[in-house]
Each structure stands twice: as C-alpha cells, then as structure tokens.
Amino acid sequence: MSRSRLVPGVEVVAVPGRGLALRTAEGEFLEVRTRDADEGALLSLLSGAGAHGEAGTGAGEAPAPADEELRHLVRAFEDAGYLADEPPPPRWPAARRDIRLLGAPALTRPLAAHLTALGAAPRTTPAAPPATSAATAPQLRDLLDGDPAAVVWCLDGPVPDGLWDAADRLPGHGVAWLRCHREGWQAYVEPLAAAPGDVTSAHLRARRLAATPAHRELAAYWSGPRTSGTPVPLTVPAAALLAALLADDLARWATGAPDPAGLPARRRLRRVDLRTLTVTEHPVLPVPDVAPMPGKTG
Incomplete structure (x- = not known):
C-alpha cells in the first residue's frame, strides 16, 4: 500500500x-x-x-x-x-526567481529575506526619494528593466493617485504584480495579478469607493493632503507579518501550490489590523470595461 x-x-x-x-x-x-x-x-x-x-x-x-x-x-x-504520498516540497522554478522589490525598506527587507529562504532571487531597487505621484513613479519601461518575473511594491502609507497606473499594466507583459500599502492602523495586501484580466490596483480603488457611503472622504484621503498627529508606527512584528503574507502569495504563484483554504490569492484582498495583527479576507473581482454610450440621434 x-x-x-x-x-x-x-x-x-x-x-x-x-x-x-x-x-x-x-x-x-x-x-x-x-x-x-x-x-x-x-x-x-x-x-x-x-x-x-x-x-x-x-x-x-x-x-x-x-x-x-x-x-x-x-x-x-x-x-x-x-x-x-509524501511529495517533495515544490521548488521555486528558475524562470520565476527574479523578483523586483520597490518601496519602503521596512517592508522590502524582511520580504527579501523570506523570498531568499524560499529559493527566489529578490533584487531591491536602490534607495531613492519615494515616489509621491504618477509623475515621479517609475514608468512601465523602468519596471520591466531586467525582465523580472514579478514586481512587488510596498508602501508605508496610502497610495497617491496614479502612482500604480503604470504597474497595473505589468500582467499584460507577462510580469506578475503584487503590492501592499498602509492607511493608518490598517494595511492592505492586494491580490496578485499574473495575467490580463486579473485585479489591478485601479480595480481595487474603484471597488472600495463603490462599497462605502464615504466615497468622497476616502477619495480625498487618498489624494491628500492629510493632517495627523504622532505617526502610526510600523512595528517589526507587523512588517514581518505583511512580508510573510506577500512571500506566501508569491511562492504559491511561482510553484503552482494550491490555496488550502479561503479565497484564491488572485481574487482576495487582505486587511491587516496593525494594532492586533488580525487578518481578514475580502473577495474582490476585476472591474469590467464600461461600454461606450451609444450616440444620440436627433
């Protein structure tokens, strides 16, 4: 037997x-x-x-x-x-080892350590002034430089308008796209997009605005400016948890390992309460293209 x-x-x-x-x-x-x-x-x-x-x-x-x-x-x-049977643990395939990391070092450092231990080859973009708008964000050609298998962008703050517009086009070029950001005491790990038609950051913003009666306030919060008191600290345990969630999503994508429970990574938004490190999952679907309005006839 x-x-x-x-x-x-x-x-x-x-x-x-x-x-x-x-x-x-x-x-x-x-x-x-x-x-x-x-x-x-x-x-x-x-x-x-x-x-x-x-x-x-x-x-x-x-x-x-x-x-x-x-x-x-x-x-x-x-x-x-x-x-x-006892199959050997899946190995990270060579074709998907090159993972490019951008964003807050407090998050990219532990993420790089996790990915290296799992068999990937992460490369972190050299330190530079943080992008604060679409005008200062890397363009698509910059993100594709070096032919990465995946791009991960981690923000220790809200996502400025248009910042991730170019990155949302990565799946159409065969590059997986994963991201996370923080809004006060809440952090969001967005779905991994690996193919055209997957959930992008623009889809997620549209879904979140549609789901809340405070859509004007949320849009204003994203756009800034914002007034705050003592900054919310991103603690070492919180950063380690966010990095672990990102690394697990990437490992499952790279090796084809199934999601044992819950929602699939490409249709799941995870919200992390940074005060308690509680993770909740929310289903999210792409936003379909809107058909153009038919022309009016006199």
Missing part, C-alpha cells in the same frame, strides 16, 4: 474510554470506529512506522496490513483524503 501516512495537519488521538478520534486539518474531531481492528497496528500504519525493511514492499512503501478490518480502515482513511 503506497499511501499510509496521514497528510499534514491531520492527526489521530487516543481518547480515554472512547477509542480513537481523528482531528481534521480544519480542527474538527471525527470518531474512528475500529471495531475489532488492532488500534496499535492502525496507529503504526498511519504514522508510517514500519514502512522500511518489510518483506514484499519497496523502499518508503508501507506494508499492506494483514488484517481484513485493518485494510478496510486504512482504505477508508485514503478514500476520505486523509492519507497521501
């Missing part, structure tokens, strides 16, 4: 006086009815113990249980998706 080990996140526990229970990856408990099967033998099989050196099995392959009831239980675990 090639599948014998429990998948990651699934565990079996012996409950005093009640037999075995399975804890799912979602944290739910299910009763395991073993009937006359040997519980110790079942636990040994599910842990992968005894998978080596058994007669009639290959290396890394668990021996088939001799007891018919035991075989039935193991097959039930496999049919329910709780058993699996």
Whole structure:
C-alpha cells in the first residue's frame, strides 16, 4: 500500500474510554470506529512506522496490513483524503526567481529575506526619494528593466493617485504584480495579478469607493493632503507579518501550490489590523470595461 501516512495537519488521538478520534486539518474531531481492528497496528500504519525493511514492499512503501478490518480502515482513511504520498516540497522554478522589490525598506527587507529562504532571487531597487505621484513613479519601461518575473511594491502609507497606473499594466507583459500599502492602523495586501484580466490596483480603488457611503472622504484621503498627529508606527512584528503574507502569495504563484483554504490569492484582498495583527479576507473581482454610450440621434 503506497499511501499510509496521514497528510499534514491531520492527526489521530487516543481518547480515554472512547477509542480513537481523528482531528481534521480544519480542527474538527471525527470518531474512528475500529471495531475489532488492532488500534496499535492502525496507529503504526498511519504514522508510517514500519514502512522500511518489510518483506514484499519497496523502499518508503508501507506494508499492506494483514488484517481484513485493518485494510478496510486504512482504505477508508485514503478514500476520505486523509492519507497521501509524501511529495517533495515544490521548488521555486528558475524562470520565476527574479523578483523586483520597490518601496519602503521596512517592508522590502524582511520580504527579501523570506523570498531568499524560499529559493527566489529578490533584487531591491536602490534607495531613492519615494515616489509621491504618477509623475515621479517609475514608468512601465523602468519596471520591466531586467525582465523580472514579478514586481512587488510596498508602501508605508496610502497610495497617491496614479502612482500604480503604470504597474497595473505589468500582467499584460507577462510580469506578475503584487503590492501592499498602509492607511493608518490598517494595511492592505492586494491580490496578485499574473495575467490580463486579473485585479489591478485601479480595480481595487474603484471597488472600495463603490462599497462605502464615504466615497468622497476616502477619495480625498487618498489624494491628500492629510493632517495627523504622532505617526502610526510600523512595528517589526507587523512588517514581518505583511512580508510573510506577500512571500506566501508569491511562492504559491511561482510553484503552482494550491490555496488550502479561503479565497484564491488572485481574487482576495487582505486587511491587516496593525494594532492586533488580525487578518481578514475580502473577495474582490476585476472591474469590467464600461461600454461606450451609444450616440444620440436627433
């Protein structure tokens, strides 16, 4: 039997006086009815113990249980998706290793460390005066310089009008586009855009304006100027969390790893409360092009 080990996140526990229970990856408990099967033998099989050196099995392959009831239980675990082979962890493909990072060093530094550990090759744009408008932002040709596989832009503040307009065109040139920004105590990790038709920053601004009755106030807040007191600090734990979320999205895009739960990364806005480090997810869709108004006839 090639599948014998429990998948990651699934565990079996012996409950005093009640037999075995399975804890799912979602944290739910299910009763395991073993009937006359040997519980110790079942636990040994599910842990992968005894998978080596058994007669009639290959290396890394668990021996088939001799007891018919035991075989039935193991097959039930496999049919329910709780058993699996152990594939090697996906490696970051060479064609997607070059990741260009722009923006606040407080965010790009931990992000670069995460990406390097995962197998990517991040390169951070040299320090320069921060872009504050579309006029001072890198143009599309600048963003495409060096043929990056992805561009990530991190802002420790709101997004000025038009700043990301050029970057929104990156997916049309085969370059993945990921970004985050902060508005006071709230930070936003926007959906990764990897192909034409994915959610851009302009789509997200339009969706947020449409979703709030305070759309005039929000638009004015983005445009500035803004008056504030003591600046909101971006703490080391908060920056590390934002960097980890970005790195995970990039790793799943690069390796093709699935999203185990929740919304897909390309249709998900994440809002991070920087006071509590609480993350909430919100679905977001692209904004379709508006058809031109038909011409009026006299």
